[in-house]
Amino acid sequence: MTKTMAMEKMLNKADLAAWMGKLETHQLFAPMLEDEGVWNYAPVVKAADVALDQPNTVRPPKDFVFPQRETLYRFEQVRGEAPVLTETLPDPQPSVVFGVRPCDSRGLVRQDIVFTKEFDDPYFQGRRAKTIFVGQACKVPPSPNCFCNSVGGSPSSEDGLDLLMTELDGKYHVKAVTQRGADLLAKGGALFKEASASDKAAVAKAHESAKAHPQRPIKELGKVAGALKQNFDSKAWDEMAKACIGCGICTFLCPTCHCFDINDEVTCSSPCKGERVRTWDTCQFPDFTMHTSGHNPRETLGSRLRQRVCHKFQYFTENHDMPQCTGCGRCISLCPVGIDIVSVVERLGQP
Amino acid sequence: MANVQETAKDEPGFEPKIVAFLCKWCSSAGSDLAGVSRLQYPSNAVPITIMCSGSMSPMFVLSAFNKGADGVLVSGCHPGDCHYLKGNFYARRKIYLVQKLLQFIGLENDRFRMSWVSAAEGVKFAGVVDEFVKDVKKLGPQTRLKAKR
């Protein structure tokens, strides 16, 4: 997204609802508490339900641009004849996602890279173009496992966002990062006041102190890739993966993970009708790389843990000069058995 | 019953799709007898003949609902009459469990039924189907487990 001149405004907390009210051209989403005690993005029905200062959502906002299931196209084929293929590019209603944490928006930046390099991905791009991400700067780490600072981010990073909101007693400081963010701001009209110098100073201070909040450290990020390469054959991979149950939590819910599977879902066998569908997949599942012959280049849990960590901290870095991890800590907090990417990097990714 | 308020479901033109799994030796033979006796019953239940009710995998039931069946019927030999000695006893236990589970997740009770029909019970077979179709008709189309396709 094109960067625009910094535009900084103030919004009374109480006016958030009013601003949202003016955005009826867009569908609004924000973190909300589901019945089962899980925070997730949900459509805003009542602005009062919106709670921006809560723990981060379980599902990252990548859902909005890379949903877990996407129909690529429909097919219909009478035996022996040419099939009719119907392209089903997404045409979503424009939407605004509130409450996006900086780590998650930085995840979007990584998704952008994947879905535009070499070949364009029209499904991703179609959704990306229609979705505005409004960030929420963290004042304290929302989880004990946050480590955004260690991976080149910060609790107030603007990467991948259109707007960044920072809470300052009773008010929000709202900064437009992109033009479409600015446009969204503009819709609020008079609800927004220009940020004063002192507001700006207060925000800077808030960002500063959030950044200073202790987090889990990865010491020498610049040397991680090299060290991982060195340690490719280490026995420690197997040892550290001992507890891993090979589920997909760490990867499904990672804001940067982008792997998927493509399958045909048949709704009628004669004539053959159905959809070609892509769904999230994960390198942690054994069949991910398994050939039909049964040969599997990454058969063990250890080799799959290595793939996850090395892909994030070595391969992606080698290609794009940034780790494919934004330090949200989800994979640590949600892993059922305590596999901890920070410890792994500490152990095998340090010179 | 919760369905009372939902009688609107009882659409006039609704013809339920029912899969009837019949064991080859008793119930399928029973249905043959119903045929030979020219008994009339609704055409909604499409029979699939399996070797024995004992070979009735729970997957078949669940899959039929997933594929859009409005009702599923399983029918086998009376206890003690199994052509394969005791296949139907295994079936009874398994089907019981499946039924309890379906009820628990909230599928309407009347959508899944098991019956014992012997080769001599043509009349019973026709009756079982007749009643089942009536009961399922009352419920309307099955939407809960059906895949959106």
Add this chain to the structure above:
Amino acid sequence: MSHNAYLPKLGRIAAIKDEVPGNRAIKTYQIEFVSGDGFEHDCGQCAMISVFGKGESMISIASAPHVTGYKQFSIMKTGRVTTALHDLNVGDIVGVRGPYGNKFPVKDWKGKNLVFIGGGVGLAPIWPVIQTALHHKGSYGKVSVFYGGRTSRDLMYKADLDKMREQADIHLSVDAKEDGWKEFVGFVPSNVKDKAPSPDNAIAITCGPPIMIKFVIQNLKELGFTDDNIYTTIENKMKCGIGKCGRCNVGKDYVCVNGPVYSWAALKELPPEY
């Protein structure tokens, strides 16, 4: 529509030839594009073939770039899609998208002797290179082809290979003794060692089962071939073919984009996860 990389073009099966019978049967398909808007490809590239309702499979394009009008694929029956492909008849329509992957640097090899070493269905990916070399006679040095299978029934392109004997050295082999077999008996790597092609001004191109490739490379190196004069292709599981689904990722490479063709020198740099 054309920019949607996931959407296949339609191809009609113009011809089917049974190459190898049995449990792991191989058939060769000539597929022509239905509406003429096909694509051009280079040696070593692949295409995703779709059987709608079953799925897609990545298959090497086995015809040479100079062959126009159809693309050739030799497909081994092994799973859902390939079995469905084997069930198709001439005239049936499949989806084709591509071309994907890098290519053999054929142009750089002008004037060199080319040693091809294939096993089983692994002859297919290198076949276009062989065809190209023979097509541009004079541009390349001596062409020799080593090819083997478990039995003589497992060898594909037999008639073509026989025809080729005037232009190239053909060394066939079968794994075990067999009535009427006059050529080499033993594994392909042993045949290579036995015939000992000279590494001078030569490029070796090999493709086949992983275990075969391993020993072929070992033997080639003993013969004096250097790492950057040995080429091979690797097969990793693929779904999208365009570097997004993450499946074929090995080290920093996505095989569907950065591969499948590798010099041994380059391949050694990747983690051994193929």
Add this chain to the structure above:
Amino acid sequence: MIDVAAIKAHAKALLEKGTVRAVIGYRNSTAGLLAEPFVFTGPESVDDLIYGPSCVQNLALYLVNDKKERAHHKSDDARPVAVVAKGCDARAITVLLQEKHFLREAIHVIGVSCEGTGVVDTKKLARKLGGKHAVEIDFDGGEAFAVTTADGVQSLPAAEIMAERCLECRGAHPQLADIAFGEAKTDRALHTPFQAVKHKMKEEQDNRWSFWARQFDRCLRCYACRSVCPMCYCEECVVDSIQFAVLPDTTAEEKANRIKWIERSPNRSESAMYHMVRAIHLAGRCIDCAECERVCPVNIPLRLLNTRLEMEAFETFDYNPGSDMNAPTLTSSFKDTDPNSFIR
């Protein structure tokens, strides 16, 4: 009180003498309060072994994984593997033995009684502590846990922060054990078993459906629930394989004819099918370790679902999974007196 030092000493002795090839137990995790399952292979490594209310995971799973790994590495070390087992873990091992997954002599069970308590439920604990983070939790004699937060150590009644399954546990002392630590307390105050299930059963069917439909809608199909389940040790799951079972002589047709009972799309219908098949497959095998429910990242109440048929097993068929390694399994047996009246 459980004497952790004694467990350690026993584990160490086993490894020193070489009577076992490894000890599966717990160690501290860097990721949070809960322990991390670990496979100890050297006597020195046992220094890291811990035992306490944070040891929630069912280690029977790691026996299953160990078997897979040994197959992969073609290991021929025939010595048994030792495993630390709570009551529920031991029940799981019993089911695995019943299903001939390993030989009894291949496993050395280090039983640990839960005595009067059990393991912690971190969600309950978090609620109890309000905003504070617990960094450590330990038994505190009798029926309390000692919880350490930034503010120091406090003693909390275990009953308030214990996992629900522990509150209902009918076998807190491992029945299957080569050596057992802790005493078999019989006077535990129990919650009525199957309370939640029975409560749910009283609801209107339509409400029950809307409840479950919402759960199925939320499922990610990350399969953590299945991956963590020691009973889901199949080479390839019938529901949706994330692993294929292939042998060298598996034919192309066999591979091509894998039945797709459900699609990979995380839809309501497909997820419902997945969870129901799993519940059916667990009938008479689920030993209520509640791990599936714990690991679910979106808090789907899987224990509620899976104990529904456990209740049937127990109450209708008088079958108690994990109590007898020599009995036939629930669905591969029957009684003449099984319910019949539901059949028309």
Add this chain to the structure above:
Amino acid sequence: MTKRTGVFVCHCGNNIAATVDVARVAKEMGEVEGVIFSKDYVYMCSDPGQSTMANAIKDNKLDSVVVSCCSPTLHEKTFRDVTEEGGELNPYRCEIANIREQCAWVHKEKPKATEKALKITRAAIKRVQNNQSLTPIGVPVTRRVMVIGGGVAGIQAALDLANAGLQVVLVEKNPTVGGHMIQLSETFPTLDCSQCILSPKMVEVSKNKNIKLLTQAEVQEVSGFVGNFKVKVRQKAIYVDPEKCKICDDCAKVCPTVVPNEYDLNLTPRRAIFIPYAQAIPATYTLDESACLGLNPVVCGKCADVCEADAINYDMRPKTIVEEVGAIVVATGFDLYGKENLGEYGMGKYADVLDGLQFERLCSASGPTGGHVLRPSDHKEPKNVVFIQCAGSRDPESHCAYCSKICCMYTAKHATLYKHHVPDGQAYVFYIDIRSGGKGYEEFVQRSMERDEVMYLRGRVSKVYENNGSMIVKGVDTISGKNVEIEADMVVLALAMQPSKGTADVAKTLKIGRDKDGFLAEAHPKLRPVESVTAGIFLAGAAQAPKDIPETVCQASAAASKVIQLLSKDELMHSPAIAKVRLSHCTGCEMCVQACPYGAISLSGPNAKASVNDVLCEGCGTCQAVCLRAAIDVKNITQMQVHDMINACLGV
């Protein structure tokens, strides 16, 4: 998957065509994937219909066919034969879609019936397209038979088999064949002498070249399957060479130990070396190891000393004999319900309370009293004898729930015999009701009531007790409603029949089922009453249910004829539609092994995976539904096929 399916839709004259639009079915089925030929015809089963089908298969190179017609029970065989003979295609590539009995005949509305016929046919197409070609499994058979139990049932079966030219091994656990029948005096309803009719048969057994008799022997282990069983038999040592024994009784005379004689139900003594009775077969003395003073080392040795024939050999040892047979007949007979269970009737307490068999011995000329009915206690002639029927039978609360079937008859016989022996005595019979179904049976009972003036009292006896040295039988006469007390000199109980002691073990060894009462279970109560659930094992006599001699003999001959039928060919043909394990998916959990009704599965191989015995498997699919991982499937009705059929039925 097959690619060239043919569909043949039958009109069945108007039977189908009246309600099903057969032309539409044929047309729409022609459009189904993989179907290349589809046709309707007025009578598929007629000669022209069959040749149309055969030609179509050949001309179109069809690789699978569906005939949409009547029930497969009628014409599956016809069309499979056409497929094979005319079409030169494997018969298992043909499936029937039943659109007559299950569709046309039970529905009236043509559009609806047609819809259903389409679904049924489509499902059959889906199924047949994944059918495999199968060939019946041929199993070479061993033309030998083992008969277990040498009562009248075993004897009859053995003789029938031997006379049909089959080799028979007759295994009897006692020292002689004959079973219980040889203990009877006369038999109802004709009162002919039991020994007189059985002895010749016993002799025939010993003379028949085709019969190998193994007495004092029991079956230990059985392996194999129909046509090819291997049976391990253990035979006790009898320490006497039957070839040499002259049956002179010299040895018994010198034997110092005396034990009760089982043959006479312990009413007489015998020695440690003995012959059960003069007509015993094999005709030889036997040394009863357990009664002998000692053989190792020899303690007394008197018998050997006196035996002039030198027949006694103390060095004999038990033998294990392995017999290979193609079929087994089990005829292990019955025992009487234990007297210890009937304390209320004084059984075991009072010497003069007898069971039926003991009474038979008292009446028998070869019996302990030489054919005089005398009280065991004082050898006096009893003047008042009470017979109690249903002693232990028909009493689900405390004893056996079932009716022992023959007691009514033999009690009438006993009462009659008693009256013949003691004409001035009085016989009383307590009964619940009289069951006398059988040729001449009712007349027999009537005769005993009328001619022999037996007093029949309807009611149960509550107690038998002693009072001043005499036995009092206390009961109710439910007809008069009065309590009755009878002073009896002798009480005879018609004890329930139960399976003989060894039956449970034999059933276990042979892996055949037993019913809830412990009798051997027949494969089907009506249609396969002489077959066990395991192919190749047959049942005869009282081991299967209480029965009298005629019924026993009937069943024995029936079993023999079943065996003869089975072994009449060199090869047995077994249906090939059996279970097959996908080794890749099997984890060896043994659930299928537990569930298979035929014991056809066992774990085998390095990783202990399921393996199906092709011959034992009946293809029921119980295993398929039990296996969690779909690792086992029945050929040609696999889960995949049912899955496809479900889809077809639902239009997916």
